[in-house]
Amino acid sequence: MEEFISYTWTKVSHEEQIDKSKSIFDEMNKRRSIREFSDEPVPVEALINAIKTASTAPSGANKQPWVFCLISNPDLKREIRLAAEQEEKLNYSERMSERWLEDLKKFGTNWEKPFLEKAPYLIVVFKKAYDIGEKDKAQNYYVNESVGIATGFLLMALHKTGIYALTHTPSPMGFLTKILNRPDNERPFLLIPVGYPADGLKVPDIRRKEVNEILVEYH
Numbered sequence: 001m002e003e004f005i006s007y008t009w010t011k012v013s014h015e016e017q018i019d020k021s022k023s024i025f026d027e028m029n030k031r032r033s034i035r036e037f038s039d040e041p042v043p044v045e046a047l048i049n050a051i052k053t054a055s056t057a058p059s060g061a062n063k064q065p066w067v068f069c070l071i072s073n074p075d076l077k078r079e080i081r082l083a084a085e086q087e088e089k090l091n092y093s094e095r096m097s098e099r100w101l102e103d104l105k106k107f108g109t110n111w112e113k114p115f116l117e118k119a120p121y122l123i124v125v126f127k128k129a130y131d132i133g134e135k136d137k138a139q140n141y142y143v144n145e146s147v148g149i150a151t152g153f154l155l156m157a158l159h160k161t162g163i164y165a166l167t168h169t170p171s172p173m174g175f176l177t178k179i180l181n182r183p184d185n186e187r188p189f190l191l192i193p194v195g196y197p198a199d200g201l202k203v204p205d206i207r208r209k210e211v212n213e214i215l216v217e218y219h
């Protein structure tokens, strides 16, 4: 086994842990996905810091199998919008079941995705199915789990920074590989427009499950 290095950590009292956990919940419980953005610019440094936070996520064998593309170029945003809308048009008219369309009614979504141009930035998260080594393919492990956790860190960091986001999954997402010219070992994972809410934004009236619906305790 390799030498380990020492690790310093901070002890927090139980009372403080309870206070902190409550305020983290209160803050995160205010997070909402938004679908209408203003075009107000976002400080790119804050986005890069949020991406750095995402990159602190644990990953299988610490392979960090993720790449974050940060896009503000209007031509690229337009190209991405048009390609996403082309897929979504087919999804809404042919590919999605009646039940699925019914489930989405309260979110007011449709094939049109103006937010892909209006939001000042798009973050496209790619998962690395494998790494390209010196002479061969190097395996990655638990790629979906790892990139899912990193994306969770990203969403939390953005929210705590005061930046708003939508996790958008136009399907299939192969067009992102082409438009962003990504190598073969990277696969699109999520498309996340970020920015601030449009004036007068309204969001669907959703309810979060109560803790007794999601928690089973075994003491």
Ligand code: IYR
Pocket: 088, 091, 104, 107, 109, 110, 111, 168, 169, 170, 171
């Ligand atoms: N990808 C489509 C449809 C869609 C699917 C689910 I599940 C959502 O929670 C929301 C939308 C779209 O973005 O419109």
